[in-house]
Amino acid sequence: MTTSRARITKAVIPAAGLGTRFLPATKATPKEMLPVVDKPAIQYVVEEAVTAGLSDVLMVTGRNKRPLEDHFDRNYELEQVLRDKGDETKLSRVEESSDLATMHYVRQGDPRGLGHAVLCAAPHVGDEPFVVLLGDDLIDPRDPLLTHMTRVREEHGGSVIALMEVPQESIHLYGCVAAAPTEETDVVRISGLVEKPPAEEAPSNLAIIGRYLLDPAVFEVLRKTEPGRGGEIQLTDALQTLAAEPSLGGPVHGVVFRGRRYDTGDRADYLRAIVRLACEREDLGPEFRDWLRGFVTEEM
Ligand code: G1P
Numbered sequence: 001m002t003t004s005r006a007r008i009t010k011a012v013i014p015a016a017g018l019g020t021r022f023l024p025a026t027k028a029t030p031k032e033m034l035p036v037v038d039k040p041a042i043q044y045v046v047e048e049a050v051t052a053g054l055s056d057v058l059m060v061t062g063r064n065k066r067p068l069e070d071h072f073d074r075n076y077e078l079e080q081v082l083r084d085k086g087d088e089t090k091l092s093r094v095e096e097s098s099d100l101a102t103m104h105y106v107r108q109g110d111p112r113g114l115g116h117a118v119l120c121a122a123p124h125v126g127d128e129p130f131v132v133l134l135g136d137d138l139i140d141p142r143d144p145l146l147t148h149m150t151r152v153r154e155e156h157g158g159s160v161i162a163l164m165e166v167p168q169e170s171i172h173l174y175g176c177v178a179a180a181p182t183e184e185t186d187v188v189r190i191s192g193l194v195e196k197p198p199a200e201e202a203p204s205n206l207a208i209i210g211r212y213l214l215d216p217a218v219f220e221v222l223r224k225t226e227p228g229r230g231g232e233i234q235l236t237d238a239l240q241t242l243a244a245e246p247s248l249g250g251p252v253h254g255v256v257f258r259g260r261r262y263d264t265g266d267r268a269d270y271l272r273a274i275v276r277l278a279c280e281r282e283d284l285g286p287e288f289r290d291w292l293r294g295f296v297t298e299e300m
Contacts, residue, residue, distance in 0.1 A: 008150060008213070009056050010130040011049035011101075014117035015042065016062035016108040021266050030065050032135050034270070037278050040071060041264045043097055044138045050101050052146035054131055058104040058124050060117045072103045113232025115222050122219040129153065132235070134210025136265035138273060143259025149213045152187055158250025159218065159242060162211035163188070164257050168199050174207035175236035179254055186256040190243050193252075195229040195236040206254065208236065209261060217249020218242060 019031025026034070032042035046057055061068060075094060082091040108120050118132055131146060139145050149160045163177060175195050179188035192203060212235070221238045228234040243252040262273035278288050 007053075008129050008131060008153075009054055010125050010128060011046075011054035011057045012060065012118060012121040012125065012130055012132045013042070013045060013049075013057060013135060014060045014108075014114060014132070015065060015068060015135055016060055016111050016117055018111075022270075028064070030068055032065075033067050033071065034264070036138065036262075036264060036270075036274055037281065037284070041138065042068060042135050043071070043100075045133050045135050046072070046097075046100055048139055048141065048146065049131065049133055051141060052131070052144070052150070054146075055101050056104070057101045058106060058121050060108050060120050061105055062108050062111060069103075069105055072097055072100065074098045113227070113230070113234055115225055115233035115235040115238050118214075118235055119219060119222045119233070125216060125219075127216050129213065129215055132210075132212040132214060136263060137210035138262040138264060139211065139257075140260035140262070143257070145211055145255065145257050145259065146213070149211065149255050152184075152253050152255055153213050156251055156253050157215075158246065158252055159215045159239065160213040160253045160255060161190070161239065162209045162257050163206045163254040164209045164261065165205050166207040168202070168205055171199055171202040171205060171207060172196055174209075175234075176202045176204060177206050177208065177254055178203035179206060182253070186258065188254045188256065190239075190252040190254050193236045193240040193243060195234045206256065209257060212239075215242070215249040221248060 015030065015032050017031065019026035022031050022034065033040040036044060049057055059068060078094055079091060082094060104124060106120050106124065108117050121130070145162055149162065152160045166174065173196065175193055176197050177190045178192035179190045182189055188206070193208070194203065218238055221241045222233065225233055225238045225241065228237045239252055242249050262276060263269035264273050275292070279285050279292065
């Protein structure tokens with residue numbers, strides 16, 4: 001196990017999924033590039049990583065994901081056009097995404113599950129603790145979840161995952177944990193994990209949301225993890241092995257998140273995320289909220 005105080009600088013973002021729930025929008029465009037107000041969803045996730053001090057970002061991509069690389073790279077032609085026009089505001093918006101972090105890419109090849117995607121990051125990450133951020137979950141920048149998770153790892157070592165209480169009828173959509181309280185409110189020690197259990201078999205109403213701070217011991221475990229739910233290599237199953245055998249890579253703790261989370265993984269949640277974020281924007285919010293009030297009262 002590496003020391004729990006090693007500074008964490010690496011973020012891994014799995015982005016190889018096909019995004020079939022958003023067809024036909026995702027036929028030729030990666031789902032990560034769908035706009036949430038005026039920024040692609042993936043940019044919020046990279047910004048969250050950077051705000052938490054993770055300046056080295058590895059995206060695990062697949063076929064048809066070139067636009068992701070282009071988005072986080074320079075676009076000299078567009079920059080020059082905007083510079084010639086003297087449009088500094090738009091120029092800075094274009095430059096924002098290419099100046100964010102040091103970006104790296106690895107291709108997953110066969111999409112064999114989240115655990116497999118994380119394993120593709122092993123050569124880049126090496127023997128350091130690292131953070132995995134799933135692109136479907138947006139965490140409001142005002143609720144610094146990763147910073148809290150980092151503090152928990154400093155105290156307990158091992159791995160730390162983000163959890164959220166969900167209604168029992170939704171638990172089958174998530175990984176679920178069995179956990180015991182610790183001395184700190186909203187920090188739990190995890191004894192078991194199961195991927196997407198039927199409600200009647202779920203050990204709790206605590207769902208895994210897409211933020212994981214992982215000890216590098218997880219790679220060795222993933223190499224030996226057999227395909228699980230859906231025939232895929234599940235990160236949840238590898239964490240179950242770590243939780244059951246802390247001598248492999250330290251304990252597994254959970255931080256119960258009570259802040260603002262926006263799910264962009266399915267269409268209705270994606271629409272909610274856009275409306276909520278648009279309402280809160282200083283530039284668009286006031287006018288949009290007025291319109292929305294009128295729309296709801298007069299037209300619905
Ligand atoms: C993945 C994980 C699951 C977790 C979820 C959070 O599932 O396997 O444990 O609860 O992300 O969004 P997915 O939604 O990718 O099927």
